[in-house]
Amino acid sequence: xxYIYYPELRLFNGDEITQKFVKGEVVEAHEVLxxxxxxxxxxxxxxxxxxxxxxxxEPIARQANQEDSxxxxxxxxxxxxxxxxxxxxxxxxMAYVDLNPIRAKMASTPEQSDHxxxxxxxxxxxxxxxxxxxxxxxxxxxxxxxxxxxFALKDYLELVDDxxxxxxxxxxxxxxxxxxxxxxxxNISQENWLKLTTEFxxxxxxxxxxxxxxxxxxxxxxxxxxxxxxxxxxxxAG
Numbered sequence: 001x002x003y004i005y006y007p008e009l010r011l012f013n014g015d016e017i018t019q020k021f022v023k024g025e026v027v028e029a030h031e032v033l034x035x036x037x038x039x040x041x042x043x044x045x046x047x048x049x050x051x052x053x054x055x056x057x058e059p060i061a062r063q064a065n066q067e068d069s070x071x072x073x074x075x076x077x078x079x080x081x082x083x084x085x086x087x088x089x090x091x092x093x094m095a096y097v098d099l100n101p102i103r104a105k106m107a108s109t110p111e112q113s114d115h116x117x118x119x120x121x122x123x124x125x126x127x128x129x130x131x132x133x134x135x136x137x138x139x140x141x142x143x144x145x146x147x148x149x150x151f152a153l154k155d156y157l158e159l160v161d162d163x164x165x166x167x168x169x170x171x172x173x174x175x176x177x178x179x180x181x182x183x184x185x186x187n188i189s190q191e192n193w194l195k196l197t198t199e200f201x202x203x204x205x206x207x208x209x210x211x212x213x214x215x216x217x218x219x220x221x222x223x224x225x226x227x228x229x230x231x232x233x234x235x236x237a238g
Contacts, residue, residue, distance in 0.1 A: 014038070049081055080201075085209025085217055087150060088186040088235050092193070093208065095160050096200035102164045103198060110160055118160060125153060155182050163197050192234050204231050 014022070017035045021027050027035055045051040061074035084090045094117070101113035110118045120131045130136050137156060138148035149156075159182055162175040175183065175190060183193055187210075196203065206228035207217055218226050 082204060083207040083209075083217065085207055085213035088188055088210065089208040090149065091151065091156070091186065092188070092196040092235070093200060094156075095163060095197045098160055099164055099167060099197055102167055108168060110157070110164055118157070121153065122157065125157070151182065155179070159183075163194065166194065167198060188235060196234055203234055204228070206231070208232065208235070210235050
């Protein structure tokens with residue numbers, strides 16, 4: 001018995017044999033080997049992030065080139081996929097991305113930062129809602145906790161706002177007492193936090209997390225060396 005999963009054929013036409021198979025038509029004996037090869041290829045693509053990014057980027061590039069009446073490359077370079085190994089890494093990366101418009105001087109506050117998740121969270125929070133397409137903040141860890149980010153949304157918004165003010169004013173500054181408590185819980189100094197939220201893309205080129213988490217990650221993947229260990233020094237106090 002041959003099974004095939006259909007998402008690939010919902011986006012692409014497939015070939016003549018896979019189309020016959022999906023429609024329930026008879027596949028000849030001499031075509032079975034080719035059919036199995038196609039199915040194996042489609043299944044591998046379903047867990048291939050490079051293929052996913054290709055499918056996402058190509059139609060956007062075509063549309064942009066059509067609108068601008070030009071040809072050529074639209075994206076600057078390849079995508080970068082990094083493993084975020086712990087809460088500190090997740091929060092630092094989130095804040096770095098949410099503060100992109102402020103660092104680029106395209107916006108002065110998080111709520112004015114278009115096309116960011118933090119803008120969606122703020123608008124939803126003002127209505128007492130949770131964005132459907134974003135993982136919720138669920139507060140501190142607790143027994144039988146639902147799936148989500150183990151911090152309070154209010155604390156995250158305040159931390160990003162404090163950080164944005166420092167970046168926007170180009171001053172050393174300091175975060176509020178409440179934000180400082182969150183950084184203490186993450187075991188990140190204020191100095192390291194500002195470096196993380198302004199240079200995350202430059203600091204990390206591989207997995208991101210504490211040295212302990214990096215060690216566990218490397219052991220899980222049976223890697224003999226902890227590459228990028230020096231980068232992870234930024235995810236600690238002092």
